[in-house]
Amino acid sequence: MGDSYEGDWADGQFQDRGKYVYANGDEFMGLWDKGVKLSGTFYYKDGRISTRKWQNGRLVSCQDFDSRRRAYQPTITHSQVHNPERTQYGATGTLSSMVSTNGVAVG
Template sequence: MADGGAPAEPKAPKQAPQPGQMSQSLDEPVRGLEKVDDLKVHHREFFGGVGSFTVLKHEHLSQSTMSGSFTLTSSTGGVTEYKGCFNGNPADDGPTPNGLGVRINPDGSSFAGEWKEGFPHGQGEWKAAAPSCESYVGEWKRGKKHGYGTMKFNNGDCYEGDWADGKFQDRGKYTYSNGDEFMGLWEKGVKVSGTFYFADGRVSTRKWQGGKLVSCQEFDARKRSYMPTTTHQQVHDPRANQYGAAASMSNMITCNGVRVTT
């Protein structure tokens, strides 16, 4: 009861949401929208009949991403085919691959993955033309292997690790076709330090400078012990390389595995 004994007025009932409000069911189609018809298919032939491209483009966004395909014939007769996303303007000489796309090169090799300004850039896979089984899966930068990736060579070898500017860099594992493995550090495609794990159980830890082997320590799996370290200076010591000279390097080992003693 309110002051003075008058009864309180009842509250008005909550109205149900009307169509068009945020509570409208997502299953109901929205009405009143104008028809969108801004996407157009453009086709153009390259001058001289060397190729053509067909793209789907937004009419009012000159720099929008397009999807389509192109073919281009080189002066030597090789044909390049691309299907995927582009940037550019159909009125120009031709759009530039940008985004996801697949390109087949004149030699039959292919690249499928991410593109930026006409170059493989990001994640992607390159495959050599048949019958070769060579391939690379991993990261790219401006058309070169850069980052982390796996390369399989046609001779059966395989490299898995870091890359920079298209070369082995930093940590990597190289597996040879015969089962031998090398794990270590690389610089500009050249070994710096690491360990060979041979399929027959032998282990060899080595160091290089400028691509030149400077030290080597072998592990005898049968005796389960390390052999003394052999350095570059010991291997090339003049006293050990003269015919008939007295051996004076107790850590020298012949090519047949026989240790030289003084």
């Protein structure tokens, strides 16, 4: 079975509220504009949850929660994702720890 979409349409494209289910069972529920994601939440089969926002089709922020570890990962912005100090080999500015629901660093 393949991917499926249930929600609003306009001019043959995803529009406003909708739910996209991937063939692997992961789901995205959120808002669309002319077939492009605006904001919403991914619900992964393994229990992780990721809330994301896009601007002009580009990811601008991402907040992940790992229900298995009951911990949030730090919010990642578009500029952080593409910051050379974080992305080049041997970078020390990476976010490697997670934060529990009560604000305590774990892992």
